[in-house]
Amino acid sequence: MYHLQKKEYIQKMFAGISHRYDFLNHFLSLGLDKYWRRFAVALLPSGLILDVCSGTGDVAIEASKRNKVIASDFCYEMLQLCTQKIKNQNIGNVVCIQNDAENLSFKDETFNGATVAFGIRNVADIKKALSEMHRVVKKGGKVVILEFSQPENKVFKSIYYLYFQKILPFIGCAVSKKKGAYSYLPSSVIAFPERSEFVRLMKEAGLADIEFHDLTFGIVTVYSGVKL
Numbered sequence: 001m002y003h004l005q006k007k008e009y010i011q012k013m014f015a016g017i018s019h020r021y022d023f024l025n026h027f028l029s030l031g032l033d034k035y036w037r038r039f040a041v042a043l044l045p046s047g048l049i050l051d052v053c054s055g056t057g058d059v060a061i062e063a064s065k066r067n068k069v070i071a072s073d074f075c076y077e078m079l080q081l082c083t084q085k086i087k088n089q090n091i092g093n094v095v096c097i098q099n100d101a102e103n104l105s106f107k108d109e110t111f112n113g114a115t116v117a118f119g120i121r122n123v124a125d126i127k128k129a130l131s132e133m134h135r136v137v138k139k140g141g142k143v144v145i146l147e148f149s150q151p152e153n154k155v156f157k158s159i160y161y162l163y164f165q166k167i168l169p170f171i172g173c174a175v176s177k178k179k180g181a182y183s184y185l186p187s188s189v190i191a192f193p194e195r196s197e198f199v200r201l202m203k204e205a206g207l208a209d210i211e212f213h214d215l216t217f218g219i220v221t222v223y224s225g226v227k228l
């Protein structure tokens with residue numbers, strides 16, 4: 001798929017499932033997504049944080065417990081839900097800004113940390129998004145990325161993939177009433193770079209001291225890197 005076509009497809013897809021996004025996230029991950037996000041947020045430094053591809057804002061809200069946060073996403077419908085949640089929960093230190101991860105509208109070295117959860121896989125140009133996160137973070141600041149991975153244990157992987165490729169798309173489609181979105185999820189995870197390749201992309205974007213942690217049998221991986 002061409003770059004612009006993918007961008008448009010992704011934006012429309014999330015707009016279409018936005019009303020069911022949170023419910024399906026928690027339901028399909030059996031609530032594990034909350035733990036994954038908490039783990040990623042705990043790796044962030046204190047200060048001003050940018051949450052890229054923030055969607056309905058769960059990472060931004062978690063990070064706001066000890067930071068000021070900007071939640072950014074290019075999908076208006078997702079950000080509207082984020083804004084509503086912040087209002088409902090009376091959170092004063094999160095601001096939502098519509099923004100493209102590949103072309104962030106923030107000045108160089110603005111943030112103490114930047115993070116993206118389940119978003120980097122969806123951007124059309126991963127290298128550009130990584131270099132943008134690197135650009136807007138201050139020297140000594142950190143970039144933390146949470147993304148789905150392919151489990152390495154073959155037995156676990158075969159059981160998990162039965163769920164991930166067959167059952168999850170079926171439930172996702174039935175609940176969201178959108179056919180493609182939850183089939184796109186497993187196929188985009190399979191197409192996403194392996195851990196070592198993704199670490200290479202982070203290095204190429206200028207990040208150093210890169211670490212990664214597999215969670216829940218390697219269903220997801222949390223990557224972190226520092227801007228020197």
Ligand SMILES: C[S@@+](CC[C@H](N)C(=O)[O-])C[C@H]1O[C@@H](n2cnc3c(N)ncnc32)[C@H](O)[C@@H]1O
Pocket residue numbers: 010011014025052053054055056057058059072073074075078099100101102116117118119122123124
């Ligand atoms: C799977 S959701 C993740 C939302 C949230 N971070 C979470 O943890 O639930 C992916 C989000 O990435 C956003 N996204 C994809 N490509 C983007 C881009 N180029 N710029 C900004 N947001 C983008 C989508 O609109 C969507 O809200």
